[in-house]
Amino acid sequence: MYKWFKVALVLGIMVFGLGALAQEKVVLSFAYPTWFTDYPRFLNWYIPAFERYMEARGTPVEIEVMELPAPDDPYREATLLRLAAGTHADIFADDTFYIPADALAGYLLDLTPYVEKWPEWKFWVPAAKDAITFQGKVWGLNRDTDVRPMYYRKDIFELAGLPVPWQPTSWDDILEAARTIKAKRAEIAKALGVSDVIPVAFKAGILGGEATTMQGFYMLLLGAGGRLYDAASGKWVAKSSALLDTLKFYHKIYIEEKLSVEPEFWMAGAPVDKIHLYLSNVGQRPNEPALAMLVTWDGVWYDTANPEHERYIPEPPGRDAVLAYCKMPAKEPGAGIRGQDFVTISGGWGMVINAATEHPDIAFEFLKFVHSKGEMLASRIDVPGSIRLPARWDLTEDPVYQKLATPYDIFCATELVPLTTVRPGLTEYPKVSDLVQEATEKILLGEKPEAVLEWYAAELEATVGAENVIELP
Template identity: 25%
Template sequence: MKRSRVLLAVATAALLTGVLAACSDGDDTAGGDDGPVTIRLLEYQQARADAVEPHLAAFEQAMAEQGRDIEVELIVDPLTDEQFRTKITQQFHSGTAPDVIDMGSTHVTGFAGAGYLLELDEYLDEWDTWGEYFDPVKDAARQVDGHFYAVPHEANVQSLFYRKDVLEQLGVDTSQPQTWDDLIARLEQVTAQTGEPSIVIPAGTAWGGGTWTEGFLPIAAGTGSTFYDEETGRWTLESEGLTASFDLYARLVEAGLMPVQDLLNPNPWEPTKYVRFPEGTMPVAAQGTWGWRYDWGPEGTAPIEDVQQKVGTWDYPALVPGTEPYSISGGGFVYAINAETEHAEAAMELAKWLSEGTAAAEQLAAIGAAAPHPGIADIEPYASDPSLLDAEEKVRTGIRAPFGDGADQVSQAVQSATEAILLGDADGEQAASAFAEEAAELLGDALVEQ
């Protein structure tokens, strides 16, 4: 069996040309998918590359036992999301993209629409594990044309993280708040005692896309108002729920509960999630499942000692009458397959193998993500992580946030509108109106519900 090769892509001239030296090789094109075949797998986050690399030799061995000679070439190219999108687009266009790309699920819609990704419906229908995937995960992976272009190998839950130890010390209720009025009353208790902001929800332009995906969208999604219609592919830009969501931001800012100056400065997540929350001076933060590892875990950016004992999660409280507390169940990273790959079956075998069994359990535990299907809950080390098992339960029942073509433009308008609230230039109603106007202009008539 051949040994997996790990290539570290250098982001110099290659970033401009979009050509990876590893992708220019032509020695793996001979023969069918039984081999010899080389599958190139791209990881653009170092932590994910570190998590997947130990499993590639086992995959090659498993394939060899089936009489298939498949080698995996791991391409490690640490990039930001924006750098990744630019570079992989260039590679798709030039025909040099890897066979399998591990990417955030938000990238799939655009790449699939451009014809860069292989439709996987036939492969998924033949895979028994796919039938066990949680419905919210499958729904999130289904694109607007009704087809699937990626294999989800993790799931994330967006909720409110809180410092149990700090709130208990301050005498503040830690039970699930049923409404935002309830939670705001608790936050006011905290701020009255500490003199500091008590919650961070991404807002403004400095946070970039996180203002949309981690801040506004989870709030708006639970209001019951239609935001995006998957059948028509159109956005509804004015509704009771949208106005209520912007008004919530305004209430939090006006009450001094949000760290306004931090949110207006560059890299606003650093003083909030990496300083204030870990030290306990701002005990509530909107956050995804990855926070258990990447942010506050033992090897995270800002470790919290005994994080499992000190930190808990709440569902988002109800914002408008007639709704209930909820969590947002969202897609994490997915394996997408290059539409131009010459080895689709082998590429799909790799994606499936890494998405189940021990390979999946160890990667999920390392990354800090919930399983997208129930077949991993009893496999160590995932089985011994209560935070991830709890997140998995919420994945089953969570609300799926609307997402479709034009999301980047809507995100831009949300950032601008919440920035106006932070600056004191708009109240909730004014921000909602400004959002609707800017989003409509950016989207164009074809994507806006008339």
């Protein structure tokens, strides 16, 4: 009897154990920028919904969230340290301009075989595909892209006697408006109840990080008809008149004419956050200045109408009464890249899979889930201003989606997208971007544009090799 009891016990344990094994969940970890507007949506919707979806399909999955530091630079540092140590999340978000370097480092799973088998891949627009493709292989999936408009403050323009709506057609138009505002700054500041009025700002300095390069320097460089990388020769541009014009413009607004914040502004604290707070200051922060013109990321339009965001413009007057947008002009009409009158540039993040993951198939299931048309549409409805420029054309053409489009979304999609370009998708780009940031800081510190360009050319040569640089007229 006792013997049978023991046998039964052992059998029981075995059955129970096997059952537990079969029930054992696959655990995947996931890292996403916590400062993104849709981060809560991942926590509250995507992850539980995906877990339910997989449970129903008979493969229980648990997604663990790995929280990384914010914003971009600390996130990047944490990402790379974890990748190098082999402890990073199975699925994570990577700014698309890092994809080439990370793919070559062997950190990313090549998704080409996965997307080829996925019937929905054909809906990706070519520009979106380009952002996540490197050396002919696909390394991630993206939901949307972005563009950069120029924002201006209608209330400040009106107080300065400038026309509203406004669309500058040259750098001189921007400078002229800035001079007009500067002449009346004390008066306007008093009327608005702010400490001062800053006419214009272009992101600059080392602390600005990638924002300096992409939303400051690049927006000017493209308008001067230049690029950092010359695709025709396959070389990095060490010198060009466009580079010099860009540096000169920085010098003009920060040093020569002092049409912007003090140069030191960009070298202390968190200047990129602060400059956005200046743009949205309508008197709710009386000890801080208000900013009249800024080129920045297109999502700012939604941040300034979101009461939970620190950039919120309170009502009254509210965003629509004070903030407006226009296209960033080239130096002169037709002087931009491809002979354009106006310019902009696109970037965006991709979701990638760690090459070291033990469950690549399930990780790709998660990517498919998040990037499905239905989920993207639901996200668009839930999070105002998200997925404005979808990577999938079937979403763009969806009637429900189209009904959600605001005039601003239509402006971005129809006026800016045709003008846009991207940063060079090359391993060396992040390093070149660091040099650009340093070059703008040198201007801020009072160095002459010509001298800064000499410095840039020498440093670029040291960074990418003398055989990989070119001097253009």
